Every structure is written in structure tokens, then in C-alpha cells.
Amino acid sequence: MQRIGVFICWCGSNISATVDVVKVAEVIKNEPGVVYSANYQYMCSENGQQLIKQAIKEHNLTGVVIGSCSPRMHEATFRKAAEEAGLNPYMVEVANIREHCSWIHKDMDEATEKALILVRTAIAKVKLNAPLTAGESPVIKRALVIGGGIAGIQAALDIADAGFEVDIVEKNATIGGRMAQLDKTFPTLDCSACILTPKMVDCAQHEKIDILSYSEVEEVKGFVGNFSVKIRRKARYVDETKCTGCKVCMDKCPSKKGLNTFNMGLNTRPAIHIPFAQAIPNVAVIDPEQCIKLKTGKCGICQKFCGVGAIDYEQKDSFIERQYGAIVVATGFKPIELDAFNEYGYNDNKDVITSLELERLMNAAGPTNGVLLRPSDGEHPKVITFIQCVGSRDTSGCGKPYCSKICCMYTAKHAMLIREKYPDTEVHVFYIDVRTPGKNYDEFFRRAVEQYGVDYIKGMVGKVYNENGKLMVQGSNLIDNEQVTIESDLVVLAAAIEPEPSVRKVATLLTASIDTNNFLTESHAKLRPVESPTAGVYLAGVCQGPKDIPETVSQASACAAKVIGLLVKDKLKTNPCVATPDESMCNGCSQCANVCAYGAITYVDKEFRLGGGKTEIRRVASVNPAVCQGCGACTVTCPSGAMDLKGFSSKQIMSEVEAICKK
Amino acid sequence: MTKEERIENLKTLSGTDVRKCMKCGKCSGRCPAFKDMDIKPHQFVSMLEKGKIEELLECKAIWNCLSCMACVERCPRGVAPAAVVEAVRSTVVRAQGKNGLKAEDIPPIVDELIPQQLLVSAYRKYNK
């Protein structure tokens, strides 16, 4: 006979304000099988857990139901408490009477009634629960970092410093990412390259770090502790081991008209090139779309001039397969395309540029060697107008609904730097709100206004148009309730940022969930912000949500800490809620294996007794519990119902259905 | 009708959710008739939200609005200031109990140079 204990949590007033918790606990006492029922202010607290543990011991409970917040929140907490009291942790069920009840219903009677149903449903389930024991699987002590920007670099360095092997897979020819493109960084205005490049060098020199540049993740198999990853090493047509980075080839290459993507296309570069001076690895790469030899078969000049014979036109994409225990995703971001915002004239006017283009224009290593010259005619712009929130906070469908978070600060930085370097320049900033949460951020912004005299205009630009060679920026000045038109020489758009598009493929390969804006979803917004819901996958940087450099670096280090925490373990407990076939009913029809995304199901021939001394050999399914992730796809495919899912068995769900339908 | 009902009525008539406005002023930034409007497009939205409808119902801007819909087109939040203007205008026109313009009053041959949009606006403005 089941002995079930029910614990109803008040969650302070979060639950008790709309659910009569005392009544629920009272009424539930009469449910068949329930031998103990209690209510308490905070079940998740030390005292609350103590209450549960005590009751388990005193009343010999065989099952526990907790009416509280979402099981996604505290199921693990309560399971642990049960385990400490000697009850199998999987004999605990949580009825979600907060998120699914008290928080959404206003009428007390109604909410109480529903809470009762939800608790009864959990009781119905727990009655059919079986004790489950987690299995074990070994941990491969090597990490993969996808993306070689500041997030990836930081994570890799931290993990490597703890003594674990790390591979960085970077799709571009060099690591460094977006940060390498920046000029100065807010709020300290230190030079981006000065703080980033030493870290890049550290990576290159770290004995535990292997940089796989110009490479992409092609296939991911396995699971936490045991990932097997196939990596495509794209053909760069230059032997990485031979190239010394002397750049002779770049001088000799006759095809010099390729857009310099590192400089946001503001100038050109040769077909064979090293993206920028401090690139890591400092190895050339040939753009096959641009190279005359690769396109027509004629040329071969770089090969002639290469002193070390590093050029190899025959190079093909190659693949390597490596095993990892953990994966960090740090795929970064890109500014959005501005085609949908023709009111700002970005496509029509050379002198309407994005902030990232401005970074390059102001960078000493940029196309203008750090002198601010406008792209159209190379003149010094005298009036510069910044427009913020271009495509951010836009629910009209053209842009992104979220705040890109970094624009307010970098615009203040740009405005300040321009006013400092070129004091005769007039700088206007159209803004909706200036958002500066962060240490020394608001002070920084105020300096731009107060010390540098940047003209901040509260209002949005309605139109940018060309009139007599001037850019006319027409917008609102809401404070003065007027419409202003500013005759400008240069217009800078703070374009919204979005996750690097390749993240979708990466997410699919990793089976990591992704939100509607293509940001990777974290396991918990507050409590597990760097973990993906897919075990063993961690998130660093903008791939998870907009953030600036300090935040990115913190998150990367946090990731590293999580990865290290995983890799120091020799074995991992596996999820015991896995599929399991009843061999006596299995037909061996292979339908379940057909729908298993993890290849967890194989078939074996097994002997069965038929009675009367006869036996027969039958093919039956067998599930590898370390590989099975417990989705249940196989259970529905199985016509005989032989395949079931532990923890979510058909009978359990059926009895939940029965209980929940009961009015 | 109480004031609250009239406010509600205007909101319903406009069909736009004024609470979605994030007060960026892009509508007024783009408005080609800005100078002639005593109440600016963004104010239409904000004043309706705040319930200041008397001023709206007495303003001249409803007759100066070109109904060009630039404000609607530009709004990053999917709010339609012109629809608020329209709602106020029709409320005023209905209160006056007359139709300003009848189809038969339009000259039989319309100057080809008159932009189509103007005609549409004129209908929208005067013919209720």
C-alpha cells in the first residue's frame, strides 16, 4: 500500500494569496493513499526541506507530492531532500500550483479548486512511480569552444588554465571576432586591440589550446561527457604549418579588388590575404571566389613568390573527428541588414554608415589609418548625426523587438571620441532613451554631454535625404515639441545586433534550443544563465543575448567554470528517465530505432520460454540508457506499447489524464 | 456618453493600441505637415493615452493632417498615429452631423496631376 505525503507550499504569498493552501492540505488528507499532508511558507527553504525529510522518516512515506512552484524550478531540490531522507528521489512529484495556478488565476475558489486537481493529478502519478537509479557514463576530458571571439577566447583560456585540453573552432581565418574590429572600448576608452591581441597570442601559445581556424562544426553526436564532433577544416589553399605570415603573397597578388570584410567592406584586399596584422593564426588564406588561379587555372603568382612553398591550390576541405566532454557555444553576433530601413538612406548614401563601419574608420589600422574621413569624398565631416535604435525595439516586423543593449554606450563613446579628436565637429545624437546600466556607464554618458558638448536630441529620425550634397536628417525633438532637420556630413546608424546566422545550424547540431530571435536559450534565465538546456552545452557571449564586452567575458569565464566543474568528474550520472522495452511484448519491428534521434536503440536476438518446455528466439529492442535522452518518440511509434519511458510511463500519464479530467 | 466612454470610443475607432507607443517621436520626425499641426502626431497618441481628448477634439491638426500615413509607415511599434487623427476627425465630423464632401461634388474631370493619394485623403477626411 502506498504511503503518500503531500506538502503544500505557500511560497510566501505567491501561492497562498490566491490558493487556500490550508484547505488544499486539509482536503488532500482524505485522498486514498495519502497518509500525511502539510503546508508551509517556503517548502524549498531549509526548514521546508527539513519538514519533508522528517515526514518521510516518521510516516514511512513511499511517495511525496509537493504542491509548489514549477518543477523546472525546484524539482531537483525536493528530489535531493527526499534522497537525503532515504526515499528514492524519483518518488517525488511536483504539482505546479504557482506558475500554472496561483499566478494566473485571480478567483480564490477557482484557483483552490484547480490546485486540488493538480495535486490529485500528481498523486495519481506518484502512485505509479517506480524508484529509478541513475546510471553512469565516463567523461572525456576535453572541451570544444565554437567561436573564437572574445567569449570563446576567454572561455578557452580559463578552461585550459585549469589543465584541460580545449579546441577552438572558428569559422573565419583568424580568431578575434568582433572585438578585433573595434577601435576603443567603453567606458574606459582603452584600445580594443591592446587588450584583445595579447589574449589571442595567449591562446595560440597555450599548450592545451588547439585553434582550428577556418573551420566549422559539421556533425555532433553523443551526449554530455561523450560528444563526438566532426569538424570541417575548410580549404584555405595555404599550408598552415608552412606559412610564416610574411605577406609577400599579398603584395604580389594581382587580384586586389576584393572587399575587405574585416574593414566592413570599406576598402579592398588581395585574393590571398591575412585578415589583419595581428591575426591568429598569422597565416594567409585565399578567397576562392576572387583568386584568378582558382577560378581560371591561370596565375599562380603567389605560389611562385612564396618562399616556403605554403601555397597549395589543390587543397580540399578536410574533416577531423574529435571527442569532447563539454561544448561552449560562443558564436557571437552581426549587425542586422538595413534593407528594411530605407528611411535612413543607408543603401543610397555612402555617407550613411553603421557604427561598426565608423569603428573601422576611426581605427588606426582601418582603411583611413584612423583619420575620420567620410566614405563618399574623403573629406572631414563637420556635422555628424547619430541615430540610435535602428532596428532595435522594433515590433513592426522590420527590426528586432529587443534592445540591443550596447548601442547607447558605443554611441556615447563615438560621439565623445569624435569631439575629442575633432573639436570643430558638431555631433548630434537622436535617441529614444539612453540606457546606461553598468558601472561607470552613466557617468561616461554624462561626460559626453557635459564635457564634450554632444547634442543629444530626444526623438527619432523620420527621414534622411540628400539635398545639395548634404544629408538632411529630419526628426523630432520631443522635449521642445518641434521637428528639426539637421544638415549633416555623416550619419551613423546604431544598427541592432542579431546572433550570427550560423548559430542556427550549430544549435540544430547540438540540439540546443533557440528562441524566436535566434538567441540560444539558457536553461534558466536567472539561475542557470550560461547552461543550455542540452546537458554539456554552455553559452557565452551574444549568442545567448545582447551584451557588452565585460558581460561577455564574465559569462565566458562562468562557462569555463561550469565546463571545468564537469570535466573534473570522472563519471557522470545519467538521466534515469529513459526508454525501456518490455521484451516480452517487443516485436523487433525496428520502428522505434527509426525515430530515435540519438541512435540509442539496437536489436538483439533473445530466447523466450513459450511454455511446455519450448523456447523461441525473437529479435527485440535494446536501449542504451547512456545514450537515450528520454524524449519518448519511440514509445508512440511502438504499436504494442512494449516501449515505455521511465518516469513518464504510459500508465503514469494515463492516470494523470484521468485525474486531471475529473471535474 | 461619459468621458471615459468617449475615450474608449476613440480608442476603438482608431483601432490602434496607444499603449504600445514607446515615445520615440519617429512619427513626428517624419510628419510632412508637422509645422501646420497644432497638435503633433506623437501627441495624438500620447494625449489619447492620457485621456486628454477635449484638446484633441478642438484642435486644428485634424484638418491639416495629410493622411499620408508616413507616421504609420515609420512607427517601429506598430502604432498608427494617423488612425488616431482619423478617429478624432470622424468623431468631430459625426458630431457636426454632416458630410463635408459628396462624391457628386467632385468635378467630373479631375486634374490628372492631383495625386491619387490626395483624393483618397480628401474622401477620408470629408466624407463620413
Place this chain on the structure above:
Amino acid sequence: MQEVTTEKKEFTPNIVAFCCNWCSYAGADLAGSSRLTYPANVKIIRVPCSCRVNPSFVLKAFQQGADGVILCGCHPGDCHYVTGNYYTRRRMSLLFSFLNYMGIEKERTRVEWVSAAEGQRFSAVMNDFVKTVTELGENKRLTDLRVKEGE
């Protein structure tokens, strides 16, 4: 034969929602923490993935007196288990089309993709579903008469 009831007074439908743990259940949690209301007669059963939902669960719910059954999962392509919801999509397309073929009102069954970030959508979907089923009235075609009458 049982006719659809025309009496709609005070009828509150009994709705069962199967939500996948990773997206939709989390979406429902988000709806909760955002205080986005939906009727109390929507009751959620947590499953690891929408692909765990066996047609027999759906039928069982109807048999036991549910007036509407809705399945919620991650958006196609976003399944935590890679492909689970793709199977759900085929299975439920076919099952619901089949129920319709058997004369079960098609408005009683629904599949919606709700991500963990779509608390708003979860609440909107539930409100809409409740509205639809309320207009439809009581489920008489699939309920086992014994359940309601206790006969």
C-alpha cells in the same frame, strides 16, 4: 447518435494541455511569472517532449470528459530532442484529420508550438482555444457516457 449541445450557458470546457518540458511547459511557466491569465479550466500535463504524447492519451482525455485537447511543443526545428516535434507534427496532423473524419469536431483538437520565451503566446493560445471550445460546447462524441453520468 448524440448531437452537439446547443446549450452554451455557463459551460466551461474542460481543457487538457500536453506541454513539452523544454519549451511549452516553460512557456506556461513564463506566462505564470508574467501573470498572463488564462482560464482555470486549462490544465497542463508535463511530458518530456510533444512526441511522447500517444494518441491514446488524447483519446483517454476525451473519454474521461475533456472537451478539448491541445498539444504544445517546441517550434519545429527547435525541438530539444532534435526531431521529436517533427514526428508529433505528422502524427497529430494525421490523427486529428482522422478524428475529424470520424465526425469529431475538429476544433476540439489543436497543436501549437510555444517556445519557452512565449509566455504571452501561451496565454493567448489558451484563451483562444478555450473560447473556441466554449463556443463548440460540451464534448459528447468522444466522452464515455459512463464517466459523466456515472452510469
Place this chain on the structure above:
Amino acid sequence: MKDVELKMLERAKALLESGEVARVIGWKKGDFCYDPSPASFETVEELNGFVYDWFCGANLSKYLIEMSKKEGKTAVFLKPCDTYSFNQLVKEHRIKRENVHVIAVECLAKLDIEKIKAKGVSMVTGVEVIGKEVKVTTAYGEETLKKPEVILTKCETCQKTHQVKDEEIILHDRPERDVDRFAEVAKLEAMTADERFAFWREQLSKCIRCNACRNVCPACSCVKCVFDNPASGIAAKANDDKFEEQLFHIIRAFHVAGRCTDCGECSRVCPQNIPLHLLNRKFIKDIDGLYGEYQAGETADGKTPLTSYAEADAEPNDVMKGEAK
């Protein structure tokens, strides 16, 4: 027909005599001219009762699940429609292909004695088919019936051809047939939901849950049926006119969806003549329409429509609105 039967008998004898096969699965003569039973013949003597006539409608493929486990090879006579079931069972690893010798036999449709009796013809003692006519001899005299009116329902829309054959016995060409097998389904689809419900309610209320449809179905080859499995939560036995038949038939149709070869055995064996094939055909029609034409049992490998997917698959809600395809 007699010539085919003789040829079959000849082959069966040869195969048994030579020891190539240990048994032959075919049909055995019954008490009347219209009730042959499936049977296994292990010796030449046993072949005395062998018959292949206009009433050998039963699908023999399912018997091979057990027979192919036995020692020695099993020869089996398969009609075109049976070969699809055979393939499907091989695909599902239920039949050991290497233990079976498939003899493809011609089929020019099979007759339905119930349909003949329903024409008011009783005490049937013999039939002869000449072209599109069926001459029925009875204790009371002779009757001539139109063949298309008295063939098994499953034969009415059959366009199947042999998918498997180790050898074949085909002496006559089958006349071309151009029938839309989904016409009946489409007719039901065109009805209102109320009408459809009334139709199925009336049909299914006859169900006596004898499980003949399930037990004869080659796709229902489970070692233990989910309805006999207490762990499934839907285990049930006979139940009348409440909900169980619907539950049973819906689940059964769903379980065989994508695997049902449309062999029509379910409708043939139903003692209450419920048109059960129209349930399975709905799934087939939907699958064809939504995911591309698919014929279960055409091959003995590959995934079924329900164990595969495409990213661009229709959304369930669009399917319900009738907007997908």
C-alpha cells in the same frame, strides 16, 4: 482458374517431393464450394485437399511469421495484394525472408459468398466465372450474377501487382482496372461532421469486438496487442456502443497508419461487415496528400511516413483548416 490450380498443385508437389521446401502454405477445400481455409501442407498426400479457387481471398502472408520460424523452407502462394503485406512484414523483421519461397499466383479478383447470398442465392453448390459473369449452381437451380457485384470489397479497387516473387504462376492477364480507391473516403469527407459521426456511430455500434480485424491484419503482428496489455492504460475487452469501439478502431487505424498495405482483410473478416478499410484508407489518403504518395509494402526496406519527416511538413492546424497540401 482450374488450370492455375493444377499448375500450383504441380509445383507444390514438386517442391515437397524434392525436399526444397518443408511445407507449402495454400488453401484447403472446405465443406462447400466457397469455404476454403488457409492450410499448411507438409506431404504430397496432404495435398489431396489443396484448392485454389474463386474464394481463396484470405491473405496468407501473416501465417509466415510463425511458419518462417520453423525448420526448413516454407513455400507460400501469394496473390498480388498479399505480397505487399509480405514485404511489410519482412521490413519489420517479422518474417525471415530467407526461409520463404514465394510463389506469385495470379488473381483475377475473389468472390464474396456473403454478397452472393445477399442476392438471394442460397444453397450454393458451385460457381463458374466467365468473363464478367458468375454462373452460380445451387440446390434450386442456376443463377447468373454480375461479377463486379459479387467480388470481395477489397478486390473492387485493387490495382496491385506482385512485389515479391521467387517464381510465378500467372496464366491469364488481369483486365485493366481504373478505379479510384479513395472515392468512398472522399464521399465521407464531403459530408458534414454530424453526418460523418452518424455514419461511423451506426457502423461501429455494430462492432462486437471479436478482434477478427485485428487478428487477421498483417500489420497487427504484435506479439501482444496494446489492447491486451494492462500497462498501456487502454487495455479493454468487448464493450458495446459506448466509447470502446471508437477508441479501439481509432488506435488500431493509427497503429497501422503508414504500414497498412490496404489489403482489405479487415473488412473481409468483419462479421458485422463494418467497412473498416475506409478507416485505414483515410490515413493512406492523408499521407499521400500531405507527405507524398506512399504504398506500404512496395519495398521491404525504408522508413514509413510516420517514422520519417520533412522540415517543410504541413502544420497540423493548417491540415485541419484544409489549407495544407
Place this chain on the structure above:
Amino acid sequence: MFKIAKERLNELYAKINGQMGLFIPVKKAGEVNYEVWREGKEVSLETLKTVKSPKNMFFPQTENMMKFKTEGKNLEIIDVRGEKRPFVLFGVKACDYKAIEVLDKVFLADPVDTYYQSRRNATTIVTLACSKPEESCFCSVFGIDATAPQGDVTTWLDGENLYWQANTEKGETLTALVKDLFAEGGEAEVEAQQTATKTIIDSLPFANLDLSKFKPENLNELFNAAEWQEMSEACLGCGTCTFVCPTCQCFDIRDFKTNEGVIRYRCWDSCMYSDFTLMAHGNSRTTQMQRFRQRFMHKLVYYPSQNDGLYSCVGCGRCVNKCPQRLNIVKVIKTLGGKDND
């Protein structure tokens, strides 16, 4: 003896229905089964064999036995046996009437099955003589006269009239209720029909089945007969034969959960099923051959040995018609019954 014109039968049904329930063969969705009579339903007395036999009226396919009402930890047991409204079972053929006798011996023997009994007591059975037996009929083998069935009332139907003869007190009571619709007479017509029908019956293909071997003393020999294997080879293990059989009486008892508690009901079960009489250790009969043998041994040997030689087959021939694979009791009788079958 009374008679009533065929065209006026609906008046008769309506009249009976006004007084008590009337169950009668009705055609629905192409098949004829016993149903409650209602104006407008298509009655089909001519149908020789309803799919389900009239046993369904006393021993329904499913029947609620009791309810358990639960409230919290309290459990209340509710008896659902109520007074049964009297009803008339109309059109029962001789074989099916004999089958009721077979069932009575099971259900009305000590301990009495009160569910069955209350229905049985509430019924007036009106039988109908056969006039057009078909080739699957073999009731005569079991000594049944298809032309003169018993019952509370016996009726005969020809092209013009239904002829009515009350046999019992219950029959007289019913007759009194509807007598004003009747005219006297019909003895001659009935006798003519009986003579004609008997000739057909004698010439039926199964008229001379030999049952001589099916005796208790041959039990072991029959049980161990090698032929069972071959006979059962094609058996699908479905329950068609059982469920269309007028004498099969096995049932299973199951529980069904409702909003208020649990309903305990019984439903037909078949010894042909693999999970029949499933016990903790498994099934007592593990192969289809054993299950197949059980069914026919029960009909032809076990039951008669306990009931003074009364076979629990009445020769209705439903299994002959309905078995999907054309296996049936006739084939068993021919194989094991006795020398005269050859």
C-alpha cells in the same frame, strides 16, 4: 391459433411496445441484430441468422454489475441491479431458443446469476419457425425441430400472415394484450409450411452429422487427438465464433474509472483469446491449438458430460458463416465425431 396479416405486423409491434419493451431483429447499417423496436426501424423477421444471437438480451455484451463510489477514503458499494421492465423477445429461431436452455443451465444453476435471472424472468419469448433453412444449418443434428420452436409463444411466417400460438401462461398473457389484432385460424397453412420445411431440413448437407464419438468416456482420446493441430493451424485466435455463438457464456470482469468512482462491469470473453483466464503465472493455455481445442471440447464433450448429454452447440451455423478463415464446429465434428461423417 391466431393469425395476423404481414402488413399489419407494425401494429402488432406498436401494441406490444406500448405495454412492454420489444426486442426484435432490426436491420442497421446492413446487418440484422436484435434491438429495441421503435417506429420506423427496419424489422427483418425473414433474416434467418442475426449476427449476434438473442443471448445478448439476457447476457449482454457488456453489463454493469456494481458501482464503487469513492469520496476521499470512503468507499460505497452500489448495487445496480434494478427491477427489470418486462420485455418481449420476438422472432427467436428454434436453435437460438434451444441455446437459451443451454445458457439457463449455466446461469440459473446454483449459484444463480441474478443479473441473468432478472432479465430472463422479465422476458416473454416469442419464437419464429424457420421456413427457409440454409446450407450452414444443422440444428436437426441436435434434435431441434426448426419448424416447431418452443417458447412462450410460437409463430410462423409465410407470404401473407404471421401465425400465433401461445404455449405458456406468459404467452397467454401476451396474447391477451394483442388479441384484438388477431383473427383465428392458420393451422392448415402452418402444417403445410412445416411439412415443406422438413423436407428441406432433411436434405441439408449437414443433416447427418455423426456425434456418436462425443461421449464422456472418449474424453481423453478426443483431447489427445492429433488432428487438433492441423485443424487449428489457420485459426486467427479472434473471437468471432465465440461472440456470434448463441451458447458461449464466458465473460471477463473489469473495472472502469469514472468521475465518481469505479464501475465494475462484465463483458463477453473468448477462450480463443491469448489472454483468456490470464492468471498471475501466465496463461493456462499457451498455444492457439490448446485454445481451439478447449472451445470445441467444451461444446461437444465437457458441457454434455455435466448436463446429461446436452450439447452446447445448437447447430445454428453462425460460426460456419462467420469464421474469417472458414474453420468451424462442423469441421471438428466431421474430423472427430464418428465414422458416419466420412
